[in-house]
Amino acid sequence: MAITIKDVAKEAEVSIATVSLVIHNHKRISPETKLKVNRIIKELNYHPSRSARGLVFQKTGNIGFILTEDHFLRSEPFYTRVFIGTEFQARQYEYYILFTTISSTFQVGDKLPRFILERNVDGIIIAGKVPSAILDGLNKYNLPIAFADYYPPEGNYPVVMIDNISGGILAVQHLIGLKHKKIAFIGGDIEHPSIWDRFQGYKSGIEKSGIKFNPDYCITDTDCPNRENGYSSAKKLLEKSPDITAIFACNDAMAIGVMQYLKEKECSIPEDISLIGFDDVEADLSLDPPLSTIGVPKAELGIEAMRLMSDMLNNSITSPKKILVPVELVQRRSTGPANNDHL
Amino acid sequence: MAITIKDVAKEAEVSIATVSLVIHNHKRISPETKLKVNRIIKELNYHPSRSARGLVFQKTGNIGFILTEDHFLRSEPFYTRVFIGTEFQARQYEYYILFTTISSTFQVGDKLPRFILERNVDGIIIAGKVPSAILDGLNKYNLPIAFADYYPPEGNYPVVMIDNISGGILAVQHLIGLKHKKIAFIGGDIEHPSIWDRFQGYKSGIEKSGIKFNPDYCITDTDCPNRENGYSSAKKLLEKSPDITAIFACNDAMAIGVMQYLKEKECSIPEDISLIGFDDVEADLSLDPPLSTIGVPKAELGIEAMRLMSDMLNNSITSPKKILVPVELVQRRSTGPANNDHL
DNA sequence: TAATTTTGTTAAAACGTTTAACTGAGGGCT
């Protein structure tokens, strides 16, 4: 049905070997033949079949992209953006992405993604936290693996991370620049490396400015860092420390919950309390007031991960690189000058 | 490197043909052989290679998913959700999705997605409006094509659409149920089939209730139906018809713009004016008040498109089906009882 | 002119799988 190398060969009155050599720009092909064959190729609109090439080269031209189900299904499209970045960069490198999810309760012995078993990928990009059991499974296939926004506790892999510590520092420095001194931190899932780092950034940011760290200003737990948790944490915080003038929430989802609580308490933002989040999600703009936050380049995470992958595949195998993608302050209207001076 | 059928054959002391026949559950294999081979397969963790199978069957096990760049890049992840649905359903059918974007200014003669040229897909799903030039290109490859949320003006394809007309009716009936009588419609890109249908639903909804259609209550143009357009359309509307008590915006993006304008005018929602959108985007929940809207099952669009594709591939080729996925009223706090009765 | 090198092309094997056609062994029938 489809045009094959045979059709081209017949039409150009040469062997299929010659056609193949022309395609690969082999030196020992006469200019006339090259011209003629190339003409026919264009005429017939011939393109070599992926499957056939895959067989010969033992390369598929595909990269597997793995996400856990709960990351995939959650409404905020953070990892979708990462995927978008990966896909974009893959296209530049002439790769295709095969996407799949795995259960977040993956156990040793569970079935690996089909694209691995069928050898349908040349490498794997993993975005977000995954159960370590899957890594044991993957390692048997010694495919190159790169991580985005997660760093497995064991093993030494190339990885792309958000510069969470700098982000934390940036957030509190912004608040300090507005003369805030009593700055609170709210964070769920505090043991997650990214959130932990934001917390570290918070601490180091305030201490750098000579403000003493006050544990009463910090509400942290290991629950999911979502809106509900933000709401209840804000409640706890204000009951314990009603004197704070600014809140840094570990992500925007929690910040939105905080905002909801503050509104109900008729506490106006930013006049009474300034609020800053982290992530720069879509919803921030629709809030009233729009939420100041730390913007993270989500697509960039995916792009860089794919770059790392490409490096590995063209085995310019240096040691596994770690890349930190920079964050930026996104100043909107939920942060303003402190009014604690006159107290 | 990887385990092949040969390794299994050698280990089981049979020919590779036998192994293959065991895998395909061929009748003429003795139970003992079947058992033995299956044991070895499990032992070696053998899985047939996609590439090799693809060559033989002339099937890749991949489906191409095409989106225009601007649909892909826009911040509201509508089509991303459609993709998610497709991917989910594809996994059920043991397909993989190859994703790509095309330029929204695709011209006849432009290069088609690589997965088509390289015959790396068995079928194509197209989401959202695409330039018709690409269809001319695609048709040469006679691959099965299914559409989601767009219906090309020419040709007869299986397609999945949102039930926009019912959605429009649903929205105005909700408002009418709240005793509203002066109900406005705001819509950009009014010639887009989906938006046009919502407008038709609006008209038929109010006329069904015996309310006369009033063109002064309708602000429509062909600009992009986004927040800015919503803002300016709301302005136009209220300058022309300040007596309206409810607004149905053709989508949530415009509704958010409308809300912004109303707030600036110190017009309270829903006490002074009720507002309902269409789409149920993420941001709706973060608005103050949260936006009532018509919810559309985005993933469902993708799921159904993949179902159609699967039907075509297993050539249970009935005539090209059209599927309408149902919408639902999502009642939040931006709509309330009309207070026009006492005027 | 003969020997050698260079140049351009091709035949054939290989990649991993499927499957139609085939082979032999063991019955069961005349």
Next chain:
DNA sequence: AGCCCTCAGTTAAACGTTTTAACAAAATTA
């Protein structure tokens, strides 16, 4: 015994491509 089945498994060709070794012809050298 001779014939024909059936059963269980194998051989070999095919899918579309790449690539190496082989080859023929042309060009160069001696």
